[in-house]
Amino acid sequence: MTKVAIACDHGGFEFKTMIMDTFKDGIDWIDLGTHGKDSVNYADYGRAMGRAITEGKAEKGILICGSGIGISIAANRFPAVRAALCTNVTMARLCRRHNDANVLALGGRIIGPAVAVECVNTFFNTEFEGGRHQARVDSLSACL
Numbered sequence: 001m002t003k004v005a006i007a008c009d010h011g012g013f014e015f016k017t018m019i020m021d022t023f024k025d026g027i028d029w030i031d032l033g034t035h036g037k038d039s040v041n042y043a044d045y046g047r048a049m050g051r052a053i054t055e056g057k058a059e060k061g062i063l064i065c066g067s068g069i070g071i072s073i074a075a076n077r078f079p080a081v082r083a084a085l086c087t088n089v090t091m092a093r094l095c096r097r098h099n100d101a102n103v104l105a106l107g108g109r110i111i112g113p114a115v116a117v118e119c120v121n122t123f124f125n126t127e128f129e130g131g132r133h134q135a136r137v138d139s140l141s142a143c144l
């Protein structure tokens, strides 16, 4: 089964629960929290994702905060992470096909649950195109 890490702050807790439940078959979830609606710092959960991807504990990840912005910024500080904040299915498809994104970030207060599920489904089921995109993706870490 594919190992996928998932993390959220309080703004993404409801989506995390819903997404884990929707994709409970075929996905071996690594739940990095948060585990309730109490206010927490999104950066801690973005960093937890960064560590999980860097250490190879998960091959892909899902991040959710209120906007999806703060938690994706935190995760993208890790060179191994290519987190893409998506608000629609086209973005979820393109972040896989062109950017080989390994983490999908969503805004729990930005999009509705049906769009969130479609974005996750598309993210899981779209392959990286490679070709002309490979060198560009490789170069993302070149400045570090």
Ligand code: RB5
Pocket: 009, 010, 011, 012, 042, 065, 066, 067, 068, 069, 070, 071
């Ligand atoms: C939390 O209130 C909110 O700031 C957070 O979920 C996120 O939107 C930050 O980028």
